[in-house]
Amino acid sequence: MKLDIKNLSHTYDIEVLHDLSFQLEGKRSLALLGQSGSGKSTLLRILAGLEKPTLGEVMFNDKRVTDPEYRKGVGFVFQSHNLFPHLTLLDNITLVLEKTRGFTKEAAHKRAMENLATLQLDDQAHKAPRNVSGGQAQRASIARALSVDPEVIFLDEPTSSLDPILTNDVLTAVEELRDSGKDFVFATHVMSFVRDFADYVIFMYKGKIVEHGPPEIMDGPKSEEMRSFMSKVR
């Protein structure tokens, strides 16, 4: 991935991101760490093009993230699975492919089943989200994100609503996508997953990037904020 953030600020009622500038190149998998309220979810959403930044400029793989075309190459996995509840797992994917990517019915079905199979959900394809476990639903939402063949997949605390066993289920599924050739940017509180999967880490505190570097920085934080954070999540 190639990431270029210039003077990014973002305000809801209060400013949640303060004048961030940051460059990164040649990494596959970027983890955002920080407490709730540190601004990492907001940064993730801005990087994915889901929210327009108040100020500043963000380029991802040489594309402006506010460009509607950029979004088409993005997959996003939300905290809760966020599947459309009235559609089966299969239809959640085929609807997207048929209506927004111009797939024929047959091609959409074929692609969707492949993606569901990748996440070991082919036997659950015809079930509604409410009739599968939280882990299965979250995996289906990963399958949905994959189906549009994105360049980059964003995951916003994808396991925060799951118990430890289902968490493991979902994260293992993500790890198996390592060789898919896609970029990953994710926020999570599961540190073992960060160590296994990330090849770069950003630590945020109160809307600023406090430390960044390879995952090894987690073992020897320089700042007081990150040291305190690491001692709580370990």
Added chain:
Amino acid sequence: MNKFLSHLLAVLLFLGFMVFVVMNQATPVRFERLEGYGGLFLEGFINTVIFSFIALIGSMVTGFLLFLISKSKYQLLRAFDTIFTEIIYGTPLLVMIMIMAFVIGPAFNVFNRPVMGITGLIVYITPYMKNIFRSSFSSITEEQFMAMDLFGFTSYQKYRYIIIPQVVRILMPPLMNNFSLIIKGSALLNVLSVRELFYAQSIFHSRTFATVVGLITMWMLYIIITIPLSQFIRYFERRWSL
């Protein structure tokens, strides 16, 4: 005891109670008194259904408008919603119907009582309809909208494939509940001499003085509509809820 048997037994218990009540009247209850009045009750029954249906459709329209008003960016419109809703919540349905027919209607030169009566019913149900629109639309989360934007659905596609199908499913059970409320409330239209089911019963009574027969017949006719309706709601919830 299994479910079917227990329900059967409960139904028999109620029927038994009714038989007891009928048998214990001071004067014998003779259902053959209904002879020649079938048409009267049928007319009342059909009118009750028609009026209720008109009130249902009407209040869906006004309820949706009130929902839009309550969502308006203009403070004045939102205040209108608040005040209107408070007034309606504070008014008994019977009072609303009388006020419509004898106070508000005449002020606008409308003396047609059935029309004003049904209007009263519509006005009364409007805030309740607003509520079900509000809860249905609010059940579609902000994150779902984000997902729709992300995939690049057009506005039309969002409504056609994602929003409306969900809203309809969430809306149906409370909507049918309101329909049931309207059907029951429409009995009050008899005070305006609207020829609905309750009024048919009053005419039957004044001609035959067979009070018990008339009341039981009317009661059963209401139940014939409302109980299947509530059963349908339950079926719908089981089959289609999200």
